[in-house]
Amino acid sequence: MSTKRAIRKILVANRGEIAVRVMRTxxxxxxxxxxxYSDADRGSLHVRYADEAIHVGPSPARDxxxxxxxxxxxxxxxxxxxxxxxxxxxxxxxxxxxxxxxAGMVFVGPRPESxxxxxxxxxxxxxxxxxxxxxVPGSEGPIADETAARAFADAIGYPVMIKAAAGGxxxxxxxxxxxxxxxxxxQSARRESAGAFGDDRLYVEKFxxxxxxxxxxxxxxxxxxxxxxxERECSVQRRQQKVxxxxxxxxxxxxxxxxMGEVAVRAARAVSYRGAGTVEFLVDASRSFWFLExxxxxxxxxxxxxxxxxxxxxxxxxxxxxxxxxxxxxxIVRRGHAIEARVYAExxxxxxxxxxxxITYLRxxxxxxxxxxxxxxxxxxxxxxxxxxxxxxxxxxxxxxxxIARLVRALGEYTVHGITAxxxxxxxxxxxxxxxxxxxxxxxxxxxxRELLPRPDPEQxxxxxxxxxxxxxxxDREEAEAFAARAVASPRxxxxxxxxxxxxxxxxxR
Amino acid sequence: xxxxxALLDGGRREEAVEVRRVAPGAYEVRLRGKxxxxxxxxxxxxxxxxxxxxxxxxxxxxxxxxxxxxxxxxAIVPLELLxxxxxxxxxxxxxxxxxxxxxxxxxxxxxxxxxxxxxxxEVREGQxxxxxxxxxxxxxxxxxxxxxxxxxxxxxxxxxEAQTKLCTIA
Numbered sequence: 049m050s051t052k053r054a055i056r057k058i059l060v061a062n063r064g065e066i067a068v069r070v071m072r073t074x075x076x077x078x079x080x081x082x083x084x085y086s087d088a089d090r091g092s093l094h095v096r097y098a099d100e101a102i103h104v105g106p107s108p109a110r111d112x113x114x115x116x117x118x119x120x121x122x123x124x125x126x127x128x129x130x131x132x133x134x135x136x137x138x139x140x141x142x143x144x145x146x147x148x149x150x151a152g153m154v155f156v157g158p159r160p161e162s163x164x165x166x167x168x169x170x171x172x173x174x175x176x177x178x179x180x181x182x183x184v185p186g187s188e189g190p191i192a193d194e195t196a197a198r199a200f201a202d203a204i205g206y207p208v209m210i211k212a213a214a215g216g217x218x219x220x221x222x223x224x225x226x227x228x229x230x231x232x233x234x235q236s237a238r239r240e241s242a243g244a245f246g247d248d249r250l251y252v253e254k255f256x257x258x259x260x261x262x263x264x265x266x267x268x269x270x271x272x273x274x275x276x277x278x279e280r281e282c283s284v285q286r287r288q289q290k291v292x293x294x295x296x297x298x299x300x301x302x303x304x305x306x307x308m309g310e311v312a313v314r315a316a317r318a319v320s321y322r323g324a325g326t327v328e329f330l331v332d333a334s335r336s337f338w339f340l341e342x343x344x345x346x347x348x349x350x351x352x353x354x355x356x357x358x359x360x361x362x363x364x365x366x367x368x369x370x371x372x373x374x375x376x377x378x379x380i381v382r383r384g385h386a387i388e389a390r391v392y393a394e395x396x397x398x399x400x401x402x403x404x405x406x407i408t409y410l411r412x413x414x415x416x417x418x419x420x421x422x423x424x425x426x427x428x429x430x431x432x433x434x435x436x437x438x439x440x441x442x443x444x445x446x447x448x449x450x451x452i453a454r455l456v457r458a459l460g461e462y463t464v465h466g467i468t469a470x471x472x473x474x475x476x477x478x479x480x481x482x483x484x485x486x487x488x489x490x491x492x493x494x495x496x497x498r499e500l501l502p503r504p505d506p507e508q509x510x511x512x513x514x515x516x517x518x519x520x521x522x523x524d525r526e527e528a529e530a531f532a533a534r535a536v537a538s539p540r541x542x543x544x545x546x547x548x549x550x551x552x553x554x555x556x557x558r
Numbered sequence: 559x560x561x562x563x564a565l566l567d568g569g570r571r572e573e574a575v576e577v578r579r580v581a582p583g584a585y586e587v588r589l590r591g592k593x594x595x596x597x598x599x600x601x602x603x604x605x606x607x608x609x610x611x612x613x614x615x616x617x618x619x620x621x622x623x624x625x626x627x628x629x630x631x632x633a634i635v636p637l638e639l640l641x642x643x644x645x646x647x648x649x650x651x652x653x654x655x656x657x658x659x660x661x662x663x664x665x666x667x668x669x670x671x672x673x674x675x676x677x678x679x680e681v682r683e684g685q686x687x688x689x690x691x692x693x694x695x696x697x698x699x700x701x702x703x704x705x706x707x708x709x710x711x712x713x714x715x716x717x718x719e720a721q722t723k724l725c726t727i728a
Contacts, residue, residue: 243715287696397636399686399700401665402693408620409603432666436693460631465604465620468627472634502634509566512628512635514587515606515617517562517575518598519626520639521585524560 052371053154055079055130059123060094061144062134063113064423065437066348067094070132073362082126084119086112088431093423100126107433113137116144120151130154130369132362136435139345142167156369158322158344165319166342170213170251176339179318181311184330184338186253189213194234200252201230207255210234212241212248220244223255258489259330261285262297262337264312265353267364268321269374276309277353278382280326284477286400286493291470292477293349294387294451295356298486299335308337315342324350324365348390348440351419355386355444385451388442389459389474393430396473396501402436405429408466413458417444417451430467438469448486452478472502563645565638659728660702666720668692670712673725679707681727688712688724701727 058074059082060067071081071094083098088107095101102122105112112118114137123131131148133139133156142163148155157163166172170189177183185204190213191197201208201224210233212220220241222233234250242248260283268274281297282290300308312327319342326347328340350361357380368374393403410426422439424430430438441458445451459475477500482488493500559578566573576588585596597609608615618629624644628635640648672689675681686698687707705727712724 289695394695398665399698400695401690401697402695404666404693432693434693436695456632463618463629465618465627472632475632505633508630508633509635510589511608511610511615511630512617512633512637513564513573513575513589514594514596514610515608515615515619515628515630516564516626516637516639517577517587517589518585518596518608519606519617519619520562520641521560521577521579522598522600524641525579 053129053369055154055366055370057082057126057128058130058132058156058366059084059119059126059128060098060132060134061113061119061123061138062132062136063089063092063094063434065421065439066134066136066346066423068097068423069421070134070362071097073360073366076360077363077366079366082122082128084113084122086433088433091428093425093428102126107431109137109433116141116147119144120147123148123153124151128153130156130366132156132365133345135343135345135348140167140343154369156323156365158325159320162319162321163344166344168213169211169341170249172341173339175318176315179314181315181318181339182337184253184256184340187251190249190251194231197234197250197252198227198230202227204252204254208252209255210237210250210252212237212245213251214241214245214247214249220250256330256332256338258333258491260297260299260332260489261290261328261340262300262308262331263326263328263343263347264308265347265350265361266312266316266321266325266327267361267368267374268316268323268325269368270322270371271373272317272320273374274313274316274321275374275377275380276312277357277359277380278305279308280347280349280352282349283488283490284483284492285490290349290390291392291493292387292389292474292483293352294385294448295352296382296385296448297331298448299331304335304337311337311339315339323368324361348437349388351421351440351442352386352388355419355442356382356384358383384444384446385448386442386444387448387451387455387478388440389455389478390437391439391441391462391464391474392470393436393438393467394470395468396470400470402432403430403468404432404436405467407438407464409463410465411461411463412439413441413461415458415461417454418458419443438464449484452484473500476500476502561642563640563642565640566635569638659708659726660705661726662687662699662701662724664690664718664720664722664724665699666692668718670714670716670718670724671696673710673712673714674698675707675710675725677707677710681705681707687727690724699724703727 057080060070074081081098083095083101084104085095086107104118138144142160145155145160165175173183207225210222220237222237224230224233238248262279264279265277279297279300280293280295282293284292315327324346326343329337330340331337394400395403406429412420419442424438443451443455445454456478459471562575564573578586587594587596594610599607604619606617620627625638669691671691675687681701683703685701688699690697690699708726708728710725
């Protein structure tokens with residue numbers, strides 16, 4: 049049980065919600081924290097939460113949070129012994145992990161070699177195939193040209209997906225249903241991929257029917273002991289962005305969990321993994337599962353697993369970084385049901401347009417079994433430069449129905465003014481019959497797009513009209529009273545004028 | 559007594575609401591031909607506790623000039639509330655019609671991810687015109703009406719400032 053490396057101060061190479069999340073655990077562990085911030089983030093919550101804060105550059109991420117040199121320099125200047133990358137930004141850049149280690153600091157994350165092995169999709173697939181991990185039938189590597197792509201698609205059968213080798217976030221990704229569409233879609237995917245990643249290599253894989261996105265949380269220590277903490281179901285996605293995550297998954301039983309867990313552990317071992325990682329799978333209607341990719345970092349949705357296992361994954365990350373062993377697999381106990389919803393500053397009624405701006409008022413939910421991971425506060429201006437997620441709200445309860453009801457209840461208490469948030473949409477999604485039945489897949493958001501748009505019932509609308517009219521009436525009356533009071537107090541106005549104004553005011557009220 | 563006109567669905571529907579104060583905090587509100595007995599108590603910022611015909615509601619009002627988002631337990635109702643004078647002014651200005659050419663502008667600084675229409679093309683109300691990327695998210699800007707695309711100024715890959723005109727629908 050030796051802890052080999054001392055970690056007394058951690059620089060958190062991130063911003064917003066996840067920076068605050070990591071610092072909270074650091075504070076509990078008595079570890080000092082360093083925040084970094086860009087111009088736009090001087091007033092951000094993570095800056096004021098941290099023990100130290102270093103400015104790292106202008107607002108665009110590439111000039112601040114993505115600038116390895118500047119982030120590293122901040123860590124050196126503050127004599128941090130470790131760097132926690134959070135998620136996004138530099139968290140999956142092996143080059144950053146290497147630079148941190150070269151500078152003599154601990155990178156709270158996997159070895160750079162593991163990140164390399166999982167970073168490029170085609171390399172990851174080849175590595176996983178070698179380790180005996182099931183992968184979606186597809187080309188081993190990038191396909192040379194359109195003719196080769198056609199031959200391959202004919203061999204595995206339509207529909208197929210054309211994907212960018214360097215891809216992510218849905219860019220350069222095309223579904224092709226028929227041989228006659230292949231040419232146009234291939235060209236279009238190439239252009240998109242070249243534009244988005246500066247790399248036009250493409251591969252082709254089988255398209256799965258009604259696939260669900262189910263991922264396994266793994267944890268490994270330095271000696272290679274590797275455990276899994278069960279699954280998270282993340283099929284509620286809008287344009288490849290997860291919106292609602294839960295565990296257990298409605299389609300995963302103990303046997304499937306054990307099988308997927310075993311494969312995920314094998315995947316992690318195959319790349320000598322260390323720390324927290326997530327192996328993402330697609331599970332089809334027949335409950336066959338295939339490796340999708342491995343995220344070599346903490347996930348946004350990690351609170352779901354924390355609620356289920358009672359573990360603090362950030363603490364576990366830091367323990368592992370210090371050289372401590374992971375718990376034994378049989379020590380991991382999963383209880384009840386946990387579910388998380390991502391609150392975004394966006395307007396579902398206007399095509400999910402982001403809604404940056406000043407939060408004029410914020411009241412977050414409380415009560416039994418509710419957790420709010422937020423990076424904002426009342427008065428903060430949500431900047432345009434970064435992701436519009438303002439909070440993750442999660443709920444735990446003994447059963448799935450109770451957990452959903454609890455999250456809906458908590459979302460009903462969530463009040464944010466000044467910007468538009470997707471709260472009513474989240475409630476509609478959680479209450480949708482398909483979601484309630486656990487019968488949903490990655491097509492959920494698109495399939496039920498219209499049904500999920502908030503449409504208040506006439507009774508709610510009537511109450512809203514009454515509320516607005518009464519509020520306006522109170523406001524107008526107070527303004528008139530204030531006006532009259534000023535007139536009465538004014539020595540310049542004649543007594544007749546004052547009397548007239550006072551009468552007018554009383555008259556209006558009668 | 560005061561009368562207000564509420565515009566719903568972005569101005570497509572109108573409702574008149576009459577408010578009469580009967581005692582401090584007590585009102586009669588006439589709406590859709592019915593009179594409701596309302597007890598209103600103002601809490602902290604923007605929050606109104608209402609007892610309407612004996613039922614308790616908590617309404618949170620987020621005002622932006624005449625526009626207000628009314629948040630109830632499970633619904634957010636966006637509306638615009640005008641008194642008669644403001645309604646007359648608004649009518650004179652002809653603001654809430656989509657007659658005539660409608661410019662589609664960038665709602666915030668961002669990037670044109672994709673242009674989905676060409677000049678001369680016929681479009682339907684709600685049809686996506688431009689895929690706009692801002693804050694790392696892609697969003698579709700849609701046509702406010704049935705009509706014809708008369709000009710397309712947006713170019714794919716271009717970075718634009720807020721309020722930049724992207725295309726016009728007539």
